[in-house]
Amino acid sequence: MSAPVIEVAGLSVRYRTAKGPALAVDDVGFALSPGERLGLVGESGSGKSTTVLALMRMIKPPGAIDGRILLEGRDVLALSEEELRRARFARMSLVPQGAMSSLNPVLRIRSQFADLFAAHGERADGHRIAALLARVGLPAGVADRHPHELSGGMKQRVCIALAIALTPAVILADEPTSALDVVVQKQVLATLGRVQQEIGAAIVLIGHDMALMAHFVDRIGVMYAGRLVETGPVKAVFRAPRHPYTRMLIGALPSLTERRAFQGIPGVPPSLTDRPPGCPFQTRCPAAEARCRTEAPPARTVGPGHEAACHFAEAA
Amino acid sequence: MYLDYVIRRFGIMVLIFALAVTINFALPRLSPGDPVEQQLSQLMASSGGQVGDVRAMVESYRQRFGLDQPVWRQYLDYWAMVLSLDLGFSLANYPERVGESIAGAMPWTLGLLGMATLISFAAGTLLGGLLAWPRAPRWLGWFAAPFMVLSAIPYFLIGVILLFLGAIVYRIFPAGGGFPFELTPRADWATVSGILWHATLPALSIVLAQIGAWAIGMRGMLVSVLGEDHIVLAEAKGLTQRRIFLWYAVRNALLPQLTKLALTLGHLVSGAILVEVIFSYPGMGYRLYQAIQSKDYFVVQGIVLILSLSIAVTMFILDLLYPLIDPRITNRRN
Numbered sequence: 001m002s003a004p005v006i007e008v009a010g011l012s013v014r015y016r017t018a019k020g021p022a023l024a025v026d027d028v029g030f031a032l033s034p035g036e037r038l039g040l041v042g043e044s045g046s047g048k049s050t051t052v053l054a055l056m057r058m059i060k061p062p063g064a065i066d067g068r069i070l071l072e073g074r075d076v077l078a079l080s081e082e083e084l085r086r087a088r089f090a091r092m093s094l095v096p097q098g099a100m101s102s103l104n105p106v107l108r109i110r111s112q113f114a115d116l117f118a119a120h121g122e123r124a125d126g127h128r129i130a131a132l133l134a135r136v137g138l139p140a141g142v143a144d145r146h147p148h149e150l151s152g153g154m155k156q157r158v159c160i161a162l163a164i165a166l167t168p169a170v171i172l173a174d175e176p177t178s179a180l181d182v183v184v185q186k187q188v189l190a191t192l193g194r195v196q197q198e199i200g201a202a203i204v205l206i207g208h209d210m211a212l213m214a215h216f217v218d219r220i221g222v223m224y225a226g227r228l229v230e231t232g233p234v235k236a237v238f239r240a241p242r243h244p245y246t247r248m249l250i251g252a253l254p255s256l257t258e259r260r261a262f263q264g265i266p267g268v269p270p271s272l273t274d275r276p277p278g279c280p281f282q283t284r285c286p287a288a289e290a291r292c293r294t295e296a297p298p299a300r301t302v303g304p305g306h307e308a309a310c311h312f313a314e315a316a
Numbered sequence: 317m318y319l320d321y322v323i324r325r326f327g328i329m330v331l332i333f334a335l336a337v338t339i340n341f342a343l344p345r346l347s348p349g350d351p352v353e354q355q356l357s358q359l360m361a362s363s364g365g366q367v368g369d370v371r372a373m374v375e376s377y378r379q380r381f382g383l384d385q386p387v388w389r390q391y392l393d394y395w396a397m398v399l400s401l402d403l404g405f406s407l408a409n410y411p412e413r414v415g416e417s418i419a420g421a422m423p424w425t426l427g428l429l430g431m432a433t434l435i436s437f438a439a440g441t442l443l444g445g446l447l448a449w450p451r452a453p454r455w456l457g458w459f460a461a462p463f464m465v466l467s468a469i470p471y472f473l474i475g476v477i478l479l480f481l482g483a484i485v486y487r488i489f490p491a492g493g494g495f496p497f498e499l500t501p502r503a504d505w506a507t508v509s510g511i512l513w514h515a516t517l518p519a520l521s522i523v524l525a526q527i528g529a530w531a532i533g534m535r536g537m538l539v540s541v542l543g544e545d546h547i548v549l550a551e552a553k554g555l556t557q558r559r560i561f562l563w564y565a566v567r568n569a570l571l572p573q574l575t576k577l578a579l580t581l582g583h584l585v586s587g588a589i590l591v592e593v594i595f596s597y598p599g600m601g602y603r604l605y606q607a608i609q610s611k612d613y614f615v616v617q618g619i620v621l622i623l624s625l626s627i628a629v630t631m632f633i634l635d636l637l638y639p640l641i642d643p644r645i646t647n648r649r650n
Contacts, residue, residue, distance in 0.1 A: 116554075
């Protein structure tokens with residue numbers, strides 16, 4: 001394996017609130033080699049999007065980021081404002097969550113490419129923009145359109161074209177398909193995967209659709225209450241999930257072969273300001289024991305590149 | 317598509333104008349009191365009742381101003397007059413023509429109120445934008461606070477205070493008028509500085525009263541724009557703060573401000589009558605005030621008509637500009 005393009009260790013995001021600090025992301029760590037695809041799944045509020053924003057160092061006060069983010073060996077949290085600005089999109093880009101509203105409604109698509117190039121000291125000619133649009137399957141005429149003249153899928157493709165424009169080493173895709181219908185979702189995801197491979201960037205894909213995710217990523221990370229509770233190669237995790245939460249998530253997926261009642265996970269995630277002691281999942285875990293209520297489980301290696309933060313990970 | 321839009325908007329403008337002319341014609345005729353009799357009774361009072369045959373005079377005046385005709389005839393005549401840009405005579409200052417009277421007052425109002433409004437719009441909008449911008453310097457909040465307080469005070473009260481301080485206590489500025497009495501207007505520096513010197517206090521009272529309101533409006537809009545997704549992407553793209561502020565935040569927050577500006581400019585004359593009255597400024601507001609006091613129908617009608625027309629025209633211009641500012645607007649109907 002070559003040197004990782006991004007290495008995250010002990011990443012935490014804390015918000016100061018009236019009810020005390022809210023820990024939105026808690027001690028998250030992972031590393032990606034060039035071209036690798038990591039998927040982060042988890043329910044709403046589990047800290048997926050916050051993790052991505054923290055990687056871009058875009059958490060606004062009263063939020064604060066702790067930990068270490070090494071992007072191609074450089075410490076993102078130690079960069080100056082100007083260095084950070086120059087690194088954004090050039091080395092690490094973002095495909096935003098709300099593609100419908102992520103483009104400036106009053107500027108033509110052309111200008112939204114042009115200002116990206118200008119901000120990074122590059123020339124923006126029509127050919128370059130047309131070539132980028134072509135790579136995501138859009139006609140060159142889109143450059144002269146305003147966002148409201150494009151469909152949701154087209155807007156998302158524009159966002160992908162923007163994200164690869166400066167050939168970054170890492171692409172962070174925050175639920176890039178959540179606003180699209182199922183057919184378009186697959187197409188857009190395929191486009192994202194193709195261009196990501198072309199430029200050789202690593203990708204962090206966020207989603208809550210585990211099935212869609214399973215087809216796309218190499219590795220999967222399951223987040224719960226701000227923690228990365230299980231990571232591993234996508235096959236290993238699906239075949240032998242080691243964390244009860246992962247097991248229950250996979251168990252909740254509808255199956256085409258088996259006819260059975262739809263299964264959910266009872267209970268709700270804990271409040272971020274008032275976390276239970278011990279394991280964050282103990283309040284909903286069917287296998288919780290006395291130890292889980294007092295002692296937070298560290299990540300345990302359960303296979304090659306496969307870790308789970310459960311006291312009983314090996315036993316599962 | 318744009319042409320369709322322009323034609324539609326133009327149609328609306330014409331419709332508003334026709335309505336304005338009609339209402340303008342009807343209103344004075346519905347109000348109590350007869351202008352001819354009032355003029356004559358004033359004349360009689362001042363000359364001790366020695367004016368001869370009052371009845372004959374009333375008749376001749378009525379004839380002179382066309383008031384003896386049936387109403388529909390008067391209405392058509394009124395349209396003919398309006399369309400030939402002839403607004404008739406002033407009743408109070410006969411034989412002065414209404415058109416001349418308005419033409420004499422218009423530049424003063426446009427100059428004073430137009431400039432004051434544009435200045436407070438520009439300064440207030442920028443101030444409000446910066447107030448909402450997280451990276452703006454801290455002291456700006458303190459700087460803006462007095463304007464917020466002033467925006468709660470009616471402009472004519474500020475005008476009275478400024479008049480008292482600037483012209484009576486300290487005698488720095490003139491207490492009234494639009495121009496030094498002793499000068500004849502020429503295109504030279506003395507004329508310009510004379511005009512500016514006289515315009516300072518009235519303009520200041522408007523600017524001080526309005527800046528806060530512009531700033532509050534802009535601040536609110538900008539705060540909501542800053543919460544939108546495209547700001548997040550702009551920041552992620554590594555754009556400079558300046559570019560994000562001007563082209564992603566201010567640019568998008570400006571629309572309601574511009575609507576408000578156009579409305580304010582349209583209402584310019586009526587909006588600040590009291591400022592012109594306080595400073596005896598020779599503009600349209602002051603003229604309108606005088607005309608209402610002396611029941612000078614034709615002048616009131618003329619000014620109100622110009623007013624409605626100017627509102628209709630500014631709205632039309634704004635409608636033409638809107639699609640350039642917000643590309644979503646022309647398409648909305650189609």
